[in-house]
Amino acid sequence: MALTSPFLTAVPDWRLPNLTGPTLSHLRTLEAEAIFILREAAAEFERPVLLFSGGKDSAVLLRLAEKAFRPGRFPFPILQIDTGHNFPEVLAFRDRRVAELGERLIVRSVQESIDRGRVAEPTGVGASRNRLQTVTLLDAIAEFRFDAAIGGARRDEEKARAKERVFSFRDEFGQWDPKRQRPELWGLYNARIHPGEHVRVFPLSNWTELDVWQYVAREGIDLPVIYFAHPRDVIEREGMLLGVGPYTPPRSGERVFCHEVRYRTVGDMTCTAAVASSARTVEEIIAETAASRVSERGATRADDRFSSAAMEDRKREGYF
Amino acid sequence: MVRQLADAVSRSDLLRFSTAGSVDDGKSTLIGRLLYETKAIFEDQLQAIEHASRDQGADYLNLALLTDGLRAEREQGITIDVAYRYFSTPRRSFILADTPGHLQYTRNMVTGASTSDLAIILVDASRGIAEQSRRHLFIGALLGIPHVVICVNKLDLVGYAREVFEAIQAEFGPFLARLGIGDARFIPISALHGDNVVTRSPAMPWYSGPPLLEHLESVPLAADRNRSDPRFPVQWVIRPHRHAHHDYRGYAGQVASGIFKAGDPIVVYPSGVSSRIKAVEMLDGPLEAAFAPLSVTVTLEDELDVSRGDLICGGENPPRVGQEIDATVCWLSTTPLVAGKRYAIKHTTRSSRAVVKRLRSRIDVNSLDEEEAIASLALNDIGRVTLRVAAPLVYDPYRKNRTTGSLILIDEATNETVGAAIIEG
Numbered sequence: 086m087a088l089t090s091p092f093l094t095a096v097p098d099w100r101l102p103n104l105t106g107p108t109l110s111h112l113r114t115l116e117a118e119a120i121f122i123l124r125e126a127a128a129e130f131e132r133p134v135l136l137f138s139g140g141k142d143s144a145v146l147l148r149l150a151e152k153a154f155r156p157g158r159f160p161f162p163i164l165q166i167d168t169g170h171n172f173p174e175v176l177a178f179r180d181r182r183v184a185e186l187g188e189r190l191i192v193r194s195v196q197e198s199i200d201r202g203r204v205a206e207p208t209g210v211g212a213s214r215n216r217l218q219t220v221t222l223l224d225a226i227a228e229f230r231f232d233a234a235i236g237g238a239r240r241d242e243e244k245a246r247a248k249e250r251v252f253s254f255r256d257e258f259g260q261w262d263p264k265r266q267r268p269e270l271w272g273l274y275n276a277r278i279h280p281g282e283h284v285r286v287f288p289l290s291n292w293t294e295l296d297v298w299q300y301v302a303r304e305g306i307d308l309p310v311i312y313f314a315h316p317r318d319v320i321e322r323e324g325m326l327l328g329v330g331p332y333t334p335p336r337s338g339e340r341v342f343c344h345e346v347r348y349r350t351v352g353d354m355t356c357t358a359a360v361a362s363s364a365r366t367v368e369e370i371i372a373e374t375a376a377s378r379v380s381e382r383g384a385t386r387a388d389d390r391f392s393s394a395a396m397e398d399r400k401r402e403g404y405f
Numbered sequence: 406m407v408r409q410l411a412d413a414v415s416r417s418d419l420l421r422f423s424t425a426g427s428v429d430d431g432k433s434t435l436i437g438r439l440l441y442e443t444k445a446i447f448e449d450q451l452q453a454i455e456h457a458s459r460d461q462g463a464d465y466l467n468l469a470l471l472t473d474g475l476r477a478e479r480e481q482g483i484t485i486d487v488a489y490r491y492f493s494t495p496r497r498s499f500i501l502a503d504t505p506g507h508l509q510y511t512r513n514m515v516t517g518a519s520t521s522d523l524a525i526i527l528v529d530a531s532r533g534i535a536e537q538s539r540r541h542l543f544i545g546a547l548l549g550i551p552h553v554v555i556c557v558n559k560l561d562l563v564g565y566a567r568e569v570f571e572a573i574q575a576e577f578g579p580f581l582a583r584l585g586i587g588d589a590r591f592i593p594i595s596a597l598h599g600d601n602v603v604t605r606s607p608a609m610p611w612y613s614g615p616p617l618l619e620h621l622e623s624v625p626l627a628a629d630r631n632r633s634d635p636r637f638p639v640q641w642v643i644r645p646h647r648h649a650h651h652d653y654r655g656y657a658g659q660v661a662s663g664i665f666k667a668g669d670p671i672v673v674y675p676s677g678v679s680s681r682i683k684a685v686e687m688l689d690g691p692l693e694a695a696f697a698p699l700s701v702t703v704t705l706e707d708e709l710d711v712s713r714g715d716l717i718c719g720g721e722n723p724p725r726v727g728q729e730i731d732a733t734v735c736w737l738s739t740t741p742l743v744a745g746k747r748y749a750i751k752h753t754t755r756s757s758r759a760v761v762k763r764l765r766s767r768i769d770v771n772s773l774d775e776e777e778a779i780a781s782l783a784l785n786d787i788g789r790v791t792l793r794v795a796a797p798l799v800y801d802p803y804r805k806n807r808t809t810g811s812l813i814l815i816d817e818a819t820n821e822t823v824g825a826a827i828i829e830g
Contacts, residue, residue: 108627109698111419111498120700121659124640128713128754152688153657153700156650157643240489248486266486267822268512268737270519272659273751273813277820291500293491377447 112299116149119288121272122251123153126233126286127160129276133233133286134164134191134226139175140351141297142237142289144306147182149288161235162189166221168214169196170332170354178309193225213355219404223259226283233276235286241293251290257281259403294349295374302367312370314347314362325358417495420621422523423502423550425514425541430527431558435596436490436503439618442603445492487517496622506537511770511785512737514541515825518548519811522626525617526555530569530593531562534576540770542577546584547733547787547827549807551629553589554620561595565608583773588624592617630697634801635663635671635719636809638753639711643702655686655702656711658754661808663720665703666694673709674716674724674799680707682719697808714755716799716809724799724809729762730792731829734782738816738823741781742790748823752798752812759814763791792826802830 109117123146126133135150137143150159165179183190195214198204198221207213226234240247250266252274267275278284289297301308318329320339326346327333332355335341346359347370364370424432440446490501502517504510518524524545528538538555545553555577563569570593581589592601593612600606601616615623643655665671669682683704685695695701703717711717718724736742744764750757766775767788775789782788803810814824 108418108630109696111417111493114419114698117659117698117700121640121698124657124700125754128641154641154643155688156647156653156655157645241491244488247488247490263486268516268825269822270516270813270825271807271811272520273811275751275813275815275820275822277749277815279820291489291491293493295493296498 112296112303115292115296116152116300118272118291119146119149120153122274122286122288122290123150123235125272125274125276126235126252126284126288127154129274130233130284132229132231133161133235134229134231135159135161136222136234136236137163137165137179137190138237138351139165139171139179139309140237141301141306141308141312142239144178144182144308145292145297145300146235146237146288147186148300148304148306151186159186159188162191164191164193164225164231164234166218166225167192167194167196168218168353169194170214172309172311172348172351172354174311175309175351178307182307191225191229193221193228195221197221198224213353215353215356216402216404218353219259219402223403226259231283232278233284233286235288237289238285238287239289239292239294239297249287249290251287252276253285253287254278255283255285255403259283261285261401261403263401295371298367298371298374302371309351311348311351314345314365314369316343317346317359318342319344319346319359322358326361327358328354330354417493417497418626419498419500420523420624420626421500421502421521422525422621423504423514423517423521423545424525424527425504425506425517425537425544430506430529430535431596432503432506432527435525435527435556435558435594435602436501438596438599438602439501440490440492442599442618443492443494445490487513494618494622499621506541508537508540509785511540511544511787512735514544515548515735515737518544518550519807519825521545521548521550522629523552523554523621523624524550526553528555528557528573530557530559530573534573536771539580542580542584542586543770543773546586547735549803549827551588552624553586554617555589555591556596556617557591557593558596560593560600560609561598565593565595565600565606567609567611570612590614590620592620631662631806632664632696633662633720634722634724634806635665635669635717636661636724636801636806637665637703637717638755638808639713639715639717640754642712653704654708655704656717657700657702658717659700660695660697661753662697662806664694664696665701665719667691669719671705671717671719672723673711674718675726675797676710676715678709680705680709682706714753716753718799724801725830726797726799728794728797730759730794730798730800730826731765732790732792732812732826733768733829734788734790734814734827735825736782736784736786736788736823737825738821739784740816740823741783742786742788742814742824743781747817749815749817750792750794750812750826751815752800753809755798757798758795758817759792761790762793765789765791789829790826800828803827 195217199206204217204220250269318341319326320335329341345363347362348359364373488503492499504514504517526538526541557570557573574591593609594601603618605616637658639656640658643657645653665685667682667684672679683706684691686702744761747760750759766777767779767786768775801809810828812826813822816823
C-alpha cells in the first residue's frame with residue numbers, strides 16, 4: 086500500500102508569509118536551553134548536586150542557576166572536589182561567590198581520600214592529583230546519595246565530549262559507556278535510573294569557549310583573577326608555560342622566568358598551564374579567543390596529552 | 406519596569422542543522438572544510454588528526470578523524486554516534502549534529518534531526534541518487550525539519566557538468582513533492598576543492614545561487630517558529646517561602662510556541678481553569694513579551710493549583726486532550742516494540758505510562774510503502790501505532806508543534822529510551 090500520509094507535511098500551517106516574528110540571539114538561545122536543562126535536572130532528580138571547580142564554566146553555571154531558580158533557593162547544594170593543589174585565587178573566588186549567593190557548599194578533598202587509603206599519592210614525572218579526583222567525587226556521590234551531578238563540561242572541549250549526552254548516564258560504578266548512551270531527542274531528557282546509578286547533567290553542552298566569554302561579558306560575571314593577564318614566575322615544559330609553585334617546582338635544567346600570562350582553564354595547579362597573554366579585560370580576552378588557533382585544552386591541559394583517547398578513558402572511569 | 410530584551414533580537418542568531426551520510430559521500434570532507442574555513446579547527450586538533458592519519462597509514466589528511474571522537478569509531482573507521490560541532494560566522498552561530506548515514510544508525514539520525522532547523526543531504530554526482538538519500542530526506546520530513554539542502558557533491562568528477570546536476574535535481578522532484586518539503590534547495594559543490602562551499606565556484610558559472618555557507622547564514626528562521634499558539638509547559642514551581650516573597654508563586658519553564666505577555670487570557674491544562682498572565686519575568690525583571698525558546702517565569706492573576714507537567718495555553722486554538730494517541734514511532738531499541746506492551750513515557754515535562762494498543766503499520770523508509778499486519782517493530786524501524794495513555798495527554802499534532810507533539814517511550818525495566826513518537830493529526 087502506498088503511503089498517503091497526513092503526517093508528512095513538512096510545511097506546517099503556521100508558516101504564513103506575514104507571520105515572521107523575532108528570532109532569539111544565539112547567546113540568549115544557549116542561555117534559555119541551559120536554564121531549561123537545570124530546571125529539568127532539579128525537577129527530575131531527588132538529590133541533585135552542582136559541581137563547582139572555580140573555573141569560568143562553573144561561574145557561568147552559578148549565574149544560570151540564579152536565572153533558573155530565583156527568587157527561590159537553589160534546589161541543590163554546591164560540591165567542590167578539592168585536590169589540595171588549587172590556586173589560592175580560585176579558593177578565594179569560591180568563598181566569595183558562595184557567600185554572595187547564600188547557598189550551601191560541600192567540599193570533599195583528595196587529601197582525605199589519600200589519608201583514608203582510598204587512593205595513593207602519585208609520584209614520579211608528571212605526577213598529578215587530577216585523576217584521583219574521580220575517586221573523591223564518586224565517594225562524595227555515594228556519601229550523599231546524589232542521583233545527579235550537574236557540571237560545566239562543554240562538547241567543544243574535546244572529541245569524546247562531543248558525543249556525550251546532556252543527561253549522561255553513569256552505572257553503579259560511576260562509569261560512562263560511550264557505546265551504550267541513551268538516545269536523546271528533542272528536549273525530552275530521560276532521567277530514570279536505578280538506585281546507586283547517577284546521571285551527569287551538562288547544561289553548557291552546546292556552548293563554545295567564545296560563547297562562555299561573551300556571556301561573562303554580557304552578564305558581568307565575576308571570575309578568579311588568574312583568568313586575566315598578570316606577571317607570574319613560569320617554566321617552559323613540553324611547550325607549555327607552567328606557573329612555579331609549591332607543587333610545581335622547577336626540575337633541574339629548567340629556567341624560571343617571569344612572563345605576562347593568564348589561564349584559559351582552571352584545574353589542578355600541577356596540570357594546568359598558563360598562556361602568554363596581555364589580555365587584562367574580558368573584552369581583550371574575547372578578542373584573543375576569537376583569534377586563537379589552539380584549542381583550550383590543547384593549550385593548557387597536560388592531562389589530555391597522554392593519548393588521543395585520554396579524555397575518553399578518564400570519562401569511562403567517572404571523571405567530570 | 407517592563408523592558409524588552411535589548412539583545413534578544415540579534416544580528417547573530419543560532420542555526421541547528423544536521424548532516425547525514427557516510428564517508429563515501431564526502432560528508433567528512435565537507436564538514437572538515439566548513440570547520441576549517443570558518444576557523445573552527447584549531448592547530449593542535451589539526452596536528453592530532455595528522456598524526457592519527459599517518460598512524461592509520463593514510464597518505465591524505467583524514468578529516469573524518471575530526472568528528473569520529475570515540476576510540477571504537479577511530480579503530481573501525483566509522484561514525485557510530487551523533488557528534489556535535491560548533492562554528493560561527495559574524496552573521497550566525499551554528500550547531501552541527503553530524504550523524505552516520507547507514508541504515509543501522511537510523512536512530513542516531515533521528516536523534517540529530519529532532520532538534521534541527523535544517524538538514525544537509527549529500528549526493529555523489531558521479532553515482533547519482535542512492536537509496537539512503539531518500540531515507541535521509543524521509544527522516545528529515547518526518548522530524549519536521551523546515552529546510553533541506555541537497556548538496557550534489559563531487560561535481561569535479563563529472564567535469565562540473567550542468568546536465569548531471571540538473572538530472573539529479575529532476576530525479577528528486579517527485580519524491581520531494583510527495584514528502585511535502587517546502588524549502589528544498591540544490592547546491593552543486595565539490596567539497597574536496599571547495600567549489601560553492603564557502604566561495605562561489607568559477608568552474609560552475611551556470612549556477613547562480615549562493616554557496617552553501619552563505620545559504621546557511623541567510624536561511625530565514627523566524628517563520629519556522631509557531632507564533633500563533635501560545636504553549637508553556639510548566640517545569641518547576643518557584644515558591645521562595647521567604648518574607649520578601651511570602652505569597653510569590655512563579656511557574657518556570659521554556660516557551661514552546663506562541664507569544665506570552667502580561668494581561669493575556671490563558672487556560673491551564675489538564676484542569677481547564679482560566680486566568681490571566683500577571684507577569685512574564687526573568688531574573689532581572691519583567692519582560693514585555695516572551696516567545697520560544699525563552700526560559701522564563703510566569704505569574705498568574707489568580708491563585709491556582711498548577712504544577713510540573715501542566716500546560717499553560719493561550720490563543721485561539723486550544724490543544725487537544727486525549728488518551729488515545731496516533732503516532733509515528735521510530736524504534737531505537739534492540740528489544741522490539743510489540744502491541745500490548747507497556748512503557749513509561751515523557752511528553753513535554755510530564756511523565757506517564759502508555760500501552761501500545763495497536764501496531765498499525767511499518768513504513769519502508771526507502772520506498773515510503775506501508776506494510777500492515779505486522780507483529781513488531783525492530784531497531785531502526787519506523788511504524789505507526791496507537792497508544793493508550795494512563796492519563797489524558799494535552800498535545801498538538803507534531804506538524805503544528807514539535808514540543809507538544811513529541812514524546813519518548815522508556816522501557817520500565819531497563820530505563821532505556823526505546824522509542825521516539827511523533828504525534829499525528
